[in-house]
Amino acid sequence: MSAESISIKPGILITIIGESVLRERLVKLLKSNGVTGYTITEAQGEGGHGRRMGDIAGYNTNIEIKTIVSPEVSDAILQAVAEMRNGYALIAFRHEVETLSD
Secondary structure (H helix, E strand, O other): OOHHHOEEEEEEEEEEEEEHHHHHHHHHHHHHOOOOOOEEEEEOOEEOOEEOHHHHHOOOOEEEEEEEEOHHHHHHHHHHHHHHOOOOOEEEEEEEEEEEEO
8 A cells, every 4th residue: 555545534532441241332332323443452440439349350340442433423422421321430531533544
């Protein structure tokens, strides 16, 4: 692929960190907003909810989901995640990024 065929495109990187029990709901949320690609990894850490038992005992782990979307889709996803937080350790944030596209 030549350098001439590559362009840089702006986007919004959404990162969602939450309890793994929410995995299917979060994937469904992304797909319902037209997301065609995402990455899911296991996550460990400590925050406002304290240290999770999954970090200690190996169950009920956290996940991190990343995807790049348009500004409008990022608004919809963040709003839906905010509504999903009820009683769950769940956070989402976004950054402006530039991606390679052909």
